[in-house]
Amino acid sequence: MFAYIVRRVLYAIPILIGVNLITFTLFFVVNTPDDMARMHLGTKRVTAEAISKWKLERGYDKPLLWNTTATGSAKLTSTIFFERSMRLFRFDFGAAEDGRDIAREIRGRMLPSFALALPVFLVGLAVNISFALMLAFFRATYLDTWGVVFCVAMMSVSTLFYIIGGQYLISKLWHLVPISGYARGPDALRFLVLPVIIGIVSGFGTSARLYRTLFLEEMSKDYVRTAKAKGLAERVVMFRHVLRNAMIPILTGVVVVLPALFFGSLITESFFGIPGLGSYTIDAIQAQDFAVVRAMVFIGSVLYILGLLATDLSYTLVDPRVRFQ
């Protein structure tokens, strides 16, 4: 058990190195710093001096992997790879285009992201499971058939429409909550209601339908027949037997996204002007601020790997077959 967890933690290291290599290749090999400089400064009539200056300002003037001009260990350390990629492991991300420290920015933006993502996750999970359980309970009736059609219709609508439609209906037409923005403290609630609802609605179709399938799959198993042969009521069979077994795939499926809740939701945050990591990322992409994008790729991967670890752990909690082996 312990050894297993240690193994999984150790496995994260080569994966993070791999992530680093991919980002490094994307950001510095496919396009050299010269290309980037040219793009930032405009392609027309750009002088070599301007490019060098741009690179120098951002520390992109060093060789990629091996510095022949340096001496000793600096041959390795005084390179773009070492300075840009290896530094990420210390969560040292350098500065953004506007000169602000990225790590600080990230720390400040984690909380709003989390405040939005956590209710979406929890309430969404409860809503989806309840709805799926209801469909499974009334399986092979019209309620089930139309419930599935409803789910499929819900998942056929782009998130963008949910956001735009929700903003229009709730904020503009009915004037219930502010259309966008954010405030610290308890005031944040007013701003969060709408994005939370929209977050739940947009994830509803896919998850509810998946959970229904999981429930039905469990219900076709032999032990359910045994439970019924004991004379247990349908309700007891559903909650004591089916739900408990189906929770294993459901929980382990959602645990992987738990750490990523800090990462926030890209689209929702930027639409609603919530100063979280999602909108930070979108802004960086739109401003083509590579340093920030690179930092966010790294953070995202770390959170995902934490999610994988949490999944492994959650198995041991919910499934006795794993716990005792």
Add this chain to the structure above:
Amino acid sequence: MPLLPVFLPTDVLLWLLVIAAVGYGIYCARRPHLAQPWSRVFRSPGAVVAGVLLGCYLLIGLADSLHFRARLEQASASGQAAYAPEVLSLLDVALARLRAGTERSYSAPLATRAFVREMVEQPDGTTRRGFPRLRQGGAHLEDESQWTEDIARRALLGLACGAALWLLLLWSIRPLMRRAPAVPWRAGLITVGVLLALSGPVVVLAGGYHVLGTDKVGQDVLLLSLKSVRTSLVIGTLTTLVILPFGITFGVVAGYFRGWVDDVIQYVYTTLNSIPGVLLIAAAVLMMQVYVDSHPDLFPTAAQRADLRLLFLCIILGVTSWTGLTRLLRGETLKLAELEYVQAAHAFGVSHGRVLSRHLVPNLMHIVVISVAIDFSTLVLTEAVLSYIGVGVDPTTVSFGTMINGARLEMSREPIVWWSLSAAFVFMFTLVLSANLLADAVRDAFDPRVRIGVA
């Protein structure tokens, strides 16, 4: 030659895919065990309705994938034929009227006057602010009081044409209906009927009006909606062309050989998976943009540049999303490789290559078919999000994403401009819903687990 065909890469690939699909269809039809699940698919009314709708989208998309440059009237000095720089598609020709009739700015559906106030020159030579008549919408009307009558007349005419076409279709497929009574023809015919009843009036009305209005720069919204279809189809299908080779090869090889091969493949896909999808795509697209911008000489025309960007987007989407299929296939291969018919093949000393190609891959194809069907709608939805963030298709390429992106501030206008967004919503929702319904039917027909419940 009056036309110079232009073979855009995505056109070529899309048509190749169509040919391949037709070939696969013929291959399946000759093998009862492959034809059987497909015939099960089309016994479900939902799948037939979805199939008809997707067929219409496909026709639109394919008509928009035959590109050419028209020959210019005046011969060039050297005597060689000169061709227009603009690359047109068959669909563009069919919609020439919509393309030509751009307005100055917004106009509501079927409107005769502009939506925004402008300085209008009065008959007496003075100018004052008002809603000017449109250049095309309702321009044929001498008096705007005839509007109602004209609309009704055109709608009825369209409806009549639609009904006539529908009856013609009904008459021509009668022998087919007798041959395959299990197919829910009624559902299909009702769908076609509804489509004709809608499109008949639209076609006739489009001759004189902007049926779905115009957008900020005065482009016909109907035209934009129809042109978006091709982009969605390209993204939804060509991406799978990239996913399939990666997904199948890595999944099957990892599951069959196991050991270090499996370790390496698992490492690669865990690594790729751990980077948040949108970020990886965004990073790759940003880098591609830098590359394209710094090598302008490689892409002569705007259309080619836009098309290449579309193709790159497909490739990037494919490279970042093959991991799901690989994981599925790896798991299934692990199970299949233990089956007795595979062991029997080993007992005959059959080579690894033949075991893979004869025993494993054919028995995994149902998973591939199901995942292609499900991926399609996911990809169409992803395109919209990516284009909204600004890392999707080229801004000059018409797509649902760019339509939504362009229209997102219109909801806050007073009075609101609802038509572009609504048009994008209806067209996109219908496409994705059809794809989802078809994917559902395909999964029900191909997944053996679903059928166990009956036995």
Add this chain to the structure above:
Amino acid sequence: MSDATQRTDRAGPTASGAAGERVLEVDGLQTDLASGAEIVHAVDGVSFELRRGECFALVGESGCGKSMTAMSLMRLLPAAGEITGGAVRLETQDLLALPEVAMRAVRGRRVAMIFQEPATSLNPVLTVGRQITEVLERHLDMTGQAARRRALELLDAVGVPDAARRLEEYPFQLSGGLRQRVMIAAALAADPEVLIADEATTALDVTIQAQILELLQGLQAARGMAILLITHDLGIVARLADRVAVMYAGEIVEFGTREGVMRAPQHPYTQMLFASLPSASRRGMPLAAIPGQVPSLARVHTLPGCRFEARCNQALARCRDVKPPMIALGQGVDAGRVRCHLRSEGRAAARAPLSAPEIWAEAEAGEASAPTLLRVENLQVHFPIQRGILRRTVGTVRAVDGVDLLLREGRTLALVGESGCGKTTAGKAILRLIEPSGGRVTLAESGAQVDLATLSRAALRGRRGVMQIVFQDPFASLNPRMRVREILEEGMVSLGRGGADAAARAQRVAALLEQVGLPGEALARYPHEFSGGQRQRIAIARALAVEPRLIVCDEPTSALDVSVQAQILNLLKQLQQDLGLSYLFITHNLAVVEYLAHEIAVMYLGRIVERGAVHEVLRRPQHPYTRALLSAVPEVDGVREVIRLGGEPPSAANPPAGCHFHPRCPQVRPDCRAAYPPAIAASPTHTARCVLLAPSPGSARA
């Protein structure tokens, strides 16, 4: 309220009824299943009664509707099923007329049920205790400590050792036999009047099966409960049942007491079923295989006459057109009844040989004279157990741990053992479908000896044709995406044997089909169009295609019904005679061994414990395990005393010290723990690895 009063309160209905009184009556039960566009008449007018304190067996081959009958009684049909007629009366109450709420009060309380697969029939995430107490809670309002105490008693009663600890454990921590005991404990928790056992021992090994059967017998005697036994195994019927009903194609065709049906079966189907059972007494004769197949249950209503007519060897002219009624064969409640026109004619039961007695040339003695084809010496297959941070190998599963075998040309060697003993692994390791970890597999090859275990992949490929394999599962052993022709030609193409060019191959393939008794048109069809028995024929033809000298038969008939099994055994025997094939016959079924094998090797936990000529080992078994194994097999003719083996086979990852069998051995001695006994000869052709054979205890250590 004390437990004692609880018990007496509960015992009310049971105590009031005298043994022999009718407790459950099924009258004209009809159950349909919707399968696509077709309606399958799974149960078609079944009537029988169940008496207090008796064991009533419903016997039939797969798909005859016996399980659907049981599920209909409980009203637990799958969603596609529907009861369309008849009545099920529990005492005086019609269960089919009860509202679902009232029916739930019957399930588990008055009628309980146990199922075939103990591995999947228990909820994997609930403790054993919880799965028993929930019945007490539901039906007896017993909760908390009282329920716990009662659960403990129940586990004790069904013979679960260390019951207090087991209560807190999860099903996956228990072995198959213990799981089945837990299921029985949960079924008995509310003291039901009727227990339905649906193939309850089919998934278990014979020694475990014997334990469970004994348990059921004891419980029934102690509680005066009625048992409805659903099974396909005539041996279990002979051991446990008081009265028997035989089902065929949705109907009951014959009723009788156990003695009546076993001694003098009346219906031709029952007769042929018995005649198709392999046993020593039928050695040298072909088994009576029932030709053809069971008619489709979706179309039985279109048959105007007897449903067995097309396969019957005694059919009369009117059997085709007139449905035979159920005819009583005498007076009294226990008189047999049969659904056959022959009886109404007053004709006597004809239990004659059912096909011409064709005696195969066979020499029982002098088997040692046949030349050796394959010699297996000290074969080992070890799987490493990897644990820890660096996945170091911390142990090994010795699945096959030093097996010696000798196969002679044209003879059959049976490798016998319970599940998990390593017999299949050994068979596959001989073919190098699994890489052996050690030992030699020497093939006699035109004078030379070749060690297959160390041959390179390329060199091995040249000899693949000599040895082939036929697998257990006829559904998993044929690629569903290949036509029969492609399946048969695959090996010929790959190995270049059996046909030089396409024309020669086509000729050979046609000849093969005829040889295994399939029509020529089968070539263009896909496996899913064939029944289990036909698929097994295809699998045999595939193996024969490359002209092998040895075929490893890995439980080739255990997935088949007895009548189909007889067809396949006949075919294998015929092929051996015609082609001089050798078989390594891997099986757990001793009846098949008795019928077919020349030599036998008994395997326990990776090692051969006894080997010798088949008549020696089966008539004079030397090893206690062999003896227990033989006694545990339920026999249709006569009941013999079962040597009860305690516990279950240990894990091959952690075998007991000394003789692996000693923890279960009824004749265990202190020196059994010291070392694994060497092979000791009981006769020149018969050896066993047991200290009991040694002249003195001390010499076993030599």
